[in-house]
Amino acid sequence: MRGDEDMSSIMSELGSGKKMSQEQSTTQRMRLIPELKGYGENERTIPDSRKEGKIWNPYVHIFIGNGNFQTSQNIMLSPPTCPQVEIIRRRTYEKFKQKFHSAFKYIAGNSQIETQKEEKKKSKKRDGIDVNSLWVKIPSHSILERFYFACKVDETFQVINTRQNKKIGELPLHGNISQIANLIALASDQGIFMDPILLSSTNNRSGDLLKNEIQFQFTREWRKATKGKDNLEKVKEFFTSKPFQRRCAKIARMVKELASEAEAEVLRDVRKRAGDTLTNSTKKASKKGIPKLTLEAKKGDDDEGTEYYTLALSGQSFRISMPHFEKLQHLFDRTNKSSSSLQEHQNTFLCSLFSLLARYDQLEGAGLQSSLNGNVFDVLLRNFNCNLECFASPFNSRYERFCSAFPDTDCDFGSLGSFFNTNFQSLMRNGACFQANPPFASDFISAMCKKMEDLLTDESIKEPFMFIVFVPAWTESKGWKLLNSATSLVHHLFLSQKDDPHYYCEGTQHRRLKERYRIASFDTSVFFLQNAAAKAKWPITETTLSELKQAFGSNPDEVSIEESKIESAAVQTTQPKETSKTESPKVKATRPLVIDNDKKKSASGKKKPKQNPKPNEKKKKKAKKNFADDNDTQLAILSSLLSNKK
Numbered sequence: 109m110r111g112d113e114d115m116s117s118i119m120s121e122l123g124s125g126k127k128m129s130q131e132q133s134t135t136q137r138m139r140l141i142p143e144l145k146g147y148g149e150n151e152r153t154i155p156d157s158r159k160e161g162k163i164w165n166p167y168v169h170i171f172i173g174n175g176n177f178q179t180s181q182n183i184m185l186s187p188p189t190c191p192q193v194e195i196i197r198r199r200t201y202e203k204f205k206q207k208f209h210s211a212f213k214y215i216a217g218n219s220q221i222e223t224q225k226e227e228k229k230k231s232k233k234r235d236g237i238d239v240n241s242l243w244v245k246i247p248s249h250s251i252l253e254r255f256y257f258a259c260k261v262d263e264t265f266q267v268i269n270t271r272q273n274k275k276i277g278e279l280p281l282h283g284n285i286s287q288i289a290n291l292i293a294l295a296s297d298q299g300i301f302m303d304p305i306l307l308s309s310t311n312n313r314s315g316d317l318l319k320n321e322i323q324f325q326f327t328r329e330w331r332k333a334t335k336g337k338d339n340l341e342k343v344k345e346f347f348t349s350k351p352f353q354r355r356c357a358k359i360a361r362m363v364k365e366l367a368s369e370a371e372a373e374v375l376r377d378v379r380k381r382a383g384d385t386l387t388n389s390t391k392k393a394s395k396k397g398i399p400k401l402t403l404e405a406k407k408g409d410d411d412e413g414t415e416y417y418t419l420a421l422s423g424q425s426f427r428i429s430m431p432h433f434e435k436l437q438h439l440f441d442r443t444n445k446s447s448s449s450l451q452e453h454q455n456t457f458l459c460s461l462f463s464l465l466a467r468y469d470q471l472e473g474a475g476l477q478s479s480l481n482g483n484v485f486d487v488l489l490r491n492f493n494c495n496l497e498c499f500a501s502p503f504n505s506r507y508e509r510f511c512s513a514f515p516d517t518d519c520d521f522g523s524l525g526s527f528f529n530t531n532f533q534s535l536m537r538n539g540a541c542f543q544a545n546p547p548f549a550s551d552f553i554s555a556m557c558k559k560m561e562d563l564l565t566d567e568s569i570k571e572p573f574m575f576i577v578f579v580p581a582w583t584e585s586k587g588w589k590l591l592n593s594a595t596s597l598v599h600h601l602f603l604s605q606k607d608d609p610h611y612y613c614e615g616t617q618h619r620r621l622k623e624r625y626r627i628a629s630f631d632t633s634v635f636f637l638q639n640a641a642a643k644a645k646w647p648i649t650e651t652t653l654s655e656l657k658q659a660f661g662s663n664p665d666e667v668s669i670e671e672s673k674i675e676s677a678a679v680q681t682t683q684p685k686e687t688s689k690t691e692s693p694k695v696k697a698t699r700p701l702v703i704d705n706d707k708k709k710s711a712s713g714k715k716k717p718k719q720n721p722k723p724n725e726k727k728k729k730k731a732k733k734n735f736a737d738d739n740d741t742q743l744a745i746l747s748s749l750l751s752n753k754k
Contacts, residue, residue: 137445138453141437153489156482156662163431165485166438168495170509171537172524185267185529186304187291188283189516191421191459192385194466196377198424201305201470204370209248211362215355216243237333239326239346243355245333246325253471254324256307258317258551260513263302264528265555266311270299281519282456286382292375304514305470309368315360317551320586322356323347324550327584340584419462426465432503436461439521442508460520464502467517478612478626479504480545480578483659488576491652494541498527498556498575504613527556532563532573539572539645548580553587557594564596564639572642581631591635599648601634603660610660627663 144166146152152167189197283291294300302308330343346352415430428436440457447453479497485506488494500510502521511527512518524530532540546556560575581602582588592600603610610628634656636648 138447138450139441140453140457141434141441143441144438150495151489153486154482155486162482164435164506165482165489166435166508168489168507170495170507172509172535184281184515184519185264185271185526186301186514186516187288187294188281189304189463189467190282190285190288191462191466192285192381193288193378194463194517195422195424196381197303197305197374198466198470200370200374200377203373204306204366205252207366208252208363211366212248212251212359213244215359215362216246216248237330237338239330239343240351242326242329242333245329246322251318251321251325254547254549254552255318255321257547257549258321259307259311259314260302260304261528261552261555262313262317263308263311264526267300267302268529274298274300281516284382285378285385289375289378289382292378303371303374304467304516306370306374307363307367309364309371314363315357318360318363319356320551321549322359324585419458419465421462424466426462426469428461428465436464436502436521439502439508443520443522456520460517464517464521467514468501468503478545479506480543481611481613481659481662482506483662484656485543487652487655487659488541488543491655492541492574492576492646493539494543494576496535496540496542498542498544499546528559533569536569536571536573539642541572541574541576541642541646543576543578545578548582550582550585550587553579553585554590557587557590560637561594561596564637569639570641572639572645574636574638574642574646577633577635577637579633579635581633588633591633591637594635594637596637596639597635598638598643599636599653601636601653601656603628603632603634603657605629605631608657608661610657611663632660 146167148169149167150169152165154162154165291301299310307314327340327343330340416427417430417433418425418427440460444453444456447456479500495507497505497510501512502518502523505522508522509524510522511525511530512523513526515523515525519525532542544556546553563569564573577591579588579591591597605628610632612626612628638646
């Protein structure tokens, strides 16, 4: 087991590297893309519609502390990461999920077999629906996704307490793979860090959290089976039975074994990768053993031909739409001010972007990453000056600053860190309103509610302070009950799925080329939590509630009647009366990824003649260019990528 001296030496090594980078960056500010005109217009709203809508509001400037966007390193609860580590972590977690689902189905299937054997021995048939038979119907993926978030909240509090007791110093956001390997080892030895994805094998509360999610899914399946007519007394009695308790304990032991196996595998593979990198660093051709990142501009299969990029590394590739790519460039430029050169700024962005895409691709359940539509955010901004989200990601955030689950990947793009580790008092300037759309896991929502109540009932906070919380109206869940009975609750707005249809933005919106929104599959509760000063400054009026319901009920993907008329008129006025059979239709060119048209020639040394697109062509050619090794070439490619709208 490593001691405090090992830990101090690693932290000092990382810290010294960070300071050096900051000293080198004091002379010049690097940018990937020019800043938007109008940035800083904090009351500016962005209508969310198909034609003129935006995927975020880039104009609102969020003032943090002394105005410096450099994120405090105290929010880092996990070691730094890099693309190679994320590839290893992704591969390991995929194995963990496959084994979990297989083992869960096996244990659940045996439960029904055992019940049938007991009934044959007793020669007795049960009246009505057998609760035990629901084992084979509860979805293991839903249990894992909610159990995961509940465990991560619990691990967050454990790490915060451990680091406070050990008085751990600041940790930089970046490090090389050898340093990361040492910190991962420290995480398992001393509990001062948590893995952002893998479940901890030392969490003693994981068994109880798992049982809570199993009971939640049992209750939902029981309501479906009985069509809501039968009460829950039979289910509650089943939860106290010894067979149910034994089966939950067996699944919990299985999870701990799989978690321990995954932790060991990640540490082993990261150390091996660090060793390979160190060996290859002496070879000039290997470029320090780091695989090449490639960007690829493609046109989607949809009618509008929306463009997107593919970021690839070591056989792993991830897609991101053009609007989200541009958004992340702005967030990266605004957050990162310590690059010593444009080349360093570019390389850090590409590595950070790959790590970000790889991380969020691992999460179970796109619904748990869903967000509100932009029209709802505009209502909250106009009426409450609400411009910061408690649970978001760089992909779905409405504004430039937000709290998120993964500081190690998200802080390069504006994250303030975890909601549970954020000092909200430091964010207040004459009051503050925060929006919360948490993952729909009951234990997660319960922990969130407790922190909100502690803040809103703190008498030392004199400024107006409020939270607006959006959660499913699962009235039997512990999290919903806590919110509904909160002492700071001022108003509860209920939106029925049937009578008040409303829309959420898909959690995988950064990969979707169209149809970013989906109708809610559940009733929604909107809770307004305020302290005394907020009640006076931001009263909850019927007008505000009406605006909110109307905004929530709008679907930005749909084309209004007025827009349809405008589009139809535009097509009629621009369409030529006659078209020659020899003429080919004009096709809007995709954003160029070439370095220099004069340099890109055929093998014979001559330029290839331009060809008109064939009407019956089924597959579109993809323009794909690898980043070259020399600096001039990489800068030329970056310029062609970023100068599209100038």
